Amino acid sequence: MSRLLYDLAGADEAVRFSPYCWRTKLALAHKNLAYETIPWHFTDKDKIAFSGQGKVPVLVDAEKIVTDSQVIAEYLETTYPNEASLFGEPPARQLTTFIKAWTETVLHSAIAPVVLPDIYLLLTPADQVYYRQTREGFYKRSLEDFATHRAEALGPLNAALKPLKITLEKQPFIAGLAPNYADHIVFGALKWATTVSSTPLLEPGGALERWMDAVLETYGLA
């Protein structure tokens, strides 16, 4: 296999929860590109040292090493132009900038306080030490404090999801009749959330759950 993706994993390596890695996995599927994943943990820095940085996704496409999900998406779009476009023509590509900014500032920020303690429980012992230190350092709150206030974080998460729900009650995908990279970005966030959450986060059979299933089905991942 000439195409490898380093993909964040839990102690159980079947648990793959990085929102950014999910973007890349869907983008590869969108471009009809076969790949194998290599399960990677936060503290496996040495395993991706060849990429010149310490985060996943890392894509190794034959001899080419590409890091950062956005750079990878742009690389795939340029390198495989004969496959379906990830972004569409302008102005579609530029409109996706807003959806990315909304996902990363609003949606990720609303999901994090709900799932941070859940993620901790899924990690290897070495990753747990790393995760506690980096997350508690960033948020200036303990994981236990997040766990205590979990229920209070569900209201803001549901509020943040409102424009997404309205959109997906009107049309099958964010990009319309078929998913594109705008869907991949938002799907990554919700796949992260639902993979690690200790309680169900989405209304069963609701617009968001149906959309997530439809994205996976589109790419034969259901």
Next chain:
Amino acid sequence: MSRLLYDLAGADEAVRFSPYCWRTKLALAHKNLAYETIPWHFTDKDKIAFSGQGKVPVLVDAEKIVTDSQVIAEYLETTYPNEASLFGEPPARQLTTFIKAWTETVLHSAIAPVVLPDIYLLLTPADQVYYRQTREGFYKRSLEDFATHRAEALGPLNAALKPLKITLEKQPFIAGLAPNYADHIVFGALKWATTVSSTPLLEPGGALERWMDAVLETYGLA
């Protein structure tokens, strides 16, 4: 003049503050269509009774009467296909559904608590009675209560604007190098806010103010 737009106005008829009417004015400018506005007040229901409903914008395009800003935009796109597209091709048009949903659920909701009492002061006496009754009925709060808590509503408004700021620090318009209807929708919200607000809401010379100026300049409205 064969093209008339009924446009919400304050007691001073130069004050035009409806976010939905602004969408239509920019859409008409985008399509290079000349028009005249007729200042309209909330209680002038009889003046637009011919449209079969009681809200603006109402567009009278020769013999055609069109209401609802979204229906008007779709009407203009279909009726004047040789002018610049308001939406772009799919998937751009579908991505705009999310931007519209975000604007109406998140942005409008964050602006309203800041400016409701400011708007009241700008209305005709008859409109003031109507406005107090409808808004206090809808929000179950008095206009005076909104005024008392105005400062507290500024933080959530700035938080809501964050993905928009990030987008407009990366590219000149939401739709990229030139504005389209996605910009018109969001511009309408901020034009509503900044027209009526008793205090400045945007950072002087910041990305949002520069974008608003650039939208107006694009259409010769600066």
